[in-house]
Amino acid sequence: MNAESIKCTPLCDKHVALGAKMVPFAGWNMPVQYTGIIDEHNTVRTACGVFDISHMGQFLVNGAGSTEWLNSMFTNNLNKLVDGMGQYSMMLNEKGGVIDDLIIYRLGEDDYFVVVNASMIDEDYAWLSAHKPEGINLVNKSADYVGLAVQGPACEDVFAKICPGVELPVRNGILMFNADGDDVVVCRTGYTGENGYEFFCPAAKGVQWFEKVMESGAKPCGLGARDSLRLEMCYSLNGSDLSPEKTPLEAGLSWCCDLSKDFIGVEVLRQQKAEGRPSALVAIEYTGKGAPPRHGYAVQLPDGTPLGELCSGVLSPSLGKGIGMAYVPTALGKVGTEVNIVVRNKAIPAIIVKKPFLKK
Amino acid sequence: MSKNPADYKYSQEHEWISPAVDGVVTLGITDHAQSELGDVVYVDLPVVGDSFAKEDSIAVVESVKAASDVYTPVSGEVIEVNELLDSEPGTVNTDATGNGWICKIRLSDPSELDELMDAAAYEEFCK
Incomplete structure (x- = not known):
């Protein structure tokens, strides 16, 4: 990603003023830590x-037939949602591979608010547009909002x-409500466990709301902590743990796939359910001491048989040991293996454990 | 500003070398380097007795986010490593040019020291 094409959120200057180290992420210049x-x-x-x-990214979808159409695009069943509630879901390609994971909220009948990954806004919008019937509105509102994820046990005080x-x-x-004259959106969700x-406000008022949140007791945190927090909970990161080559069943996300309804990619999922998944995303934790696990490191059986490679890895700050996730052949990926x-030609002993790493 | 002892030598890869005593120097990473890395959570130390040529990777310092090679700016044999870093890798952050040292090297070519920067030149280099 070259410097000319990197995007900045409306909070960029504020991050720099707060002393953040900035790094490129998914095409954006983002704070990795303060x-x-x-x-x-x-x-x-x-x-x-x-x-x-x-x-x-944020999309609005509305118009008669929206529920039926989105149910044909996403894995989870929108008929389970009442007004004001959301669900985690996936958008798949024809091979059952993951294009994106997302959260969709039902605002009213045939009226939805969809939150998608930064790196996938354009691709998601293009895919949805290409499959959208006449009469349904799909609006990309991503540039309109500043989003603040307020996370932690003291978040309600804030x-x-x-x-x-x-x-x-x-x-x-x-x-959705009006706060101090601004139309804001609050979603009771997160990526930290x-x-x-997640608080969305008009982009032009973003710095003011960010300052207000900090003054009310929240400490600014960067993508580094966001990654270690989500990995301790085994929350998948698209592009690392999710890919167009792997199905949600392989990723261990069958709970958000309703195979009784029809959606793009469902045939592959039904076949995997009947015949077994070729691979499974497993949680692996160090039992020995060694350098922190990282994306791309090889995973082997103790006799050297290759199993796969880590899609994510970190030295868990909460647990004080290396943790990571990898796709391995399903039959070889049992808990306790x-x-x-x-790491750099040194084999560090580890064990496949039950998800998540951090039991709360 | 960063703490760069005046009697140390510095490399462009942000390592420091202490003055030679009986042909032995101590090597570490600079305060600037530790600050750029963030929390150091692991240091892969060299093995005592191994020899390295100038610009070889002699150690790996790992933060939560990244693994960074440490390149020795001098050739020689490792005669001691800082085992404190096995249990307290964060010492590299809190005392980069003191207790956060990485290893001691017996120089095979003391003239290599002349190619390194002094503290003033290094501070200029970091700007």
């Missing part, structure tokens, strides 16, 4: 942190200060 990844990680686990998620008198929506719920919400992670 004070330190471990400090920020622990703040989210014990108090409250705020992440700039303005790079993520909310009481920034939006006094407003009640947070329930888990997976969405609330902690109590939290001893494996080695190979």
